Amino acid sequence: MRACEFDGCTVQGNPDEMVRASTGVWYCVPHAAAVTADEQVDGVRYPQLARCRARPRKKTRPLTPVKTLGRCPHCGKSTPVLCVPGQPGEVLEHDCDARACETPGCLVVRLPDEMIQFPTGEWYCPSHALLTAAQALVDLHATRTSHAEIVEILEDVLPGILDRFPH
Numbered sequence: 001m002r003a004c005e006f007d008g009c010t011v012q013g014n015p016d017e018m019v020r021a022s023t024g025v026w027y028c029v030p031h032a033a034a035v036t037a038d039e040q041v042d043g044v045r046y047p048q049l050a051r052c053r054a055r056p057r058k059k060t061r062p063l064t065p066v067k068t069l070g071r072c073p074h075c076g077k078s079t080p081v082l083c084v085p086g087q088p089g090e091v092l093e094h095d096c097d098a099r100a101c102e103t104p105g106c107l108v109v110r111l112p113d114e115m116i117q118f119p120t121g122e123w124y125c126p127s128h129a130l131l132t133a134a135q136a137l138v139d140l141h142a143t144r145t146s147h148a149e150i151v152e153i154l155e156d157v158l159p160g161i162l163d164r165f166p167h
Contacts, residue, residue: 118157
């Protein structure tokens with residue numbers, strides 16, 4: 001058994017649990033960090049150890065996630081939520097009716113009656129649906145394609161988009 005020779009330390013341990021400085025002084029692992037920059041531990045110089053402060057570590061239990069019931073912020077249904085103390089809750093997978101806008105970077109998530117579904121199946125918020133339809137019309141006009149595709153957008157898609165905006 002070896003005893004730590006750091007001032008005021010009463011730790012004792014086997015030699016494999018202790019650190020021996022180049023001067024022959026034995027330290028416990030927490031106090032080995034308090035050696036000066038000129039000290040060498042086990043024949044190796046550790047200048048970064050001089051910046052450390054030897055403090056007893058506070059033993060804490062790892063934060064355990066708790067599964068509980070909460071409300072989905074999008075559809076309002078009661079759903080399982082994973083809660084970790086000190087962090088926001090994570091809504092777990094459920095049969096949510098809400099749809100997210102498919103425009104990259106758009107954070108809008110709403111119920112289907114507030115979103116617009118294009119004939120091809122994509123869901124958009126009203127603003128991005130209007131922009132997407134307008135871009136499609138401009139592209140079709142620029143390529144001088146048949147008017148049937150333009151008429152389809154004007155008759156099928158645009159009225160549904162315009163209904164979402166206040167008159």
